[in-house]
Amino acid sequence: MKNIKTYAYKLLMVTIYFFVTLPAIAETGFDLSQGQAIYVPAYSHIYIGNTERPFLLTVTLSVRNIDLAHPIEITTVDYYETQGHILKKYLKEPLTLKPLESIRYVVPEKDETGGSGANFIVEWKSQSSVNPPVIECIMIGTQGQQGISFTSRGVAITPSK
Structure with a gap:
């Protein structure tokens, strides 16, 4: 009976491990x-x-080339307001990020033009097939003794080329 309980416990632990780690x-x-x-x-x-x-909130857009061997070229970083109108084009010409290099763009706290539905469109390309970059926003703000911070991650809206 003890062996059955031990086996069942191990089976349960392995099952839990796979259900927890498989999505990650x-x-x-x-x-x-x-x-x-x-x-x-x-x-x-x-x-x-x-x-x-x-x-x-202060908004920081972070673009990270997570490929270990290849550069990527950032071709567009555009900031839009809640109604979908463009507020700012951050790039005048393409920018190359070397392997593991990052860049950031900051929208100051006092700039409330973006609103609660602001967003960025970031376009990138590479000569080689690479790990897609990690692109996310970090929002942070304080008022009095109240502070808030959170992140959002980018989502591909065009298919991989």
């Missing part, structure tokens, strides 16, 4: 790409309280 393994897949357009949610402010008072 699947999320890190190795789908290589030669370019994409990425939509990144951003929030220049959020609303707090019953009066929906704006809470202003």
Whole structure:
């Protein structure tokens, strides 16, 4: 009877391990790409309280080349406001990120033009099939003794080339 309980316990632990780790393994897949357009949610402010008072946030867009061997070329970094109108084009010409290199773009806290539905479109390409970059926004703000911070991750809106 003790051997059956031990076996059942081990089987349960292995099952739990696979159910917990399998989604994480699947999320890190190795789908290589030669370019994409990425939509990144951003929030220049959020609303707090019953009066929906704006809470202003600093937005940092982070673009990270996570390929170990190949550069990528960032061709577009555009910032849009809630209604979908472009506010700012950050690049005048393409920018190359070496392997494991990162770049950031900051929208200051006082700039509330983006609104609660602001977003970035980032386009990138590569001569080789590479690990797609990690592109995310970090939003942070403080008012008095209240502080808030959170992130959002970009989503590919065009298929891999």
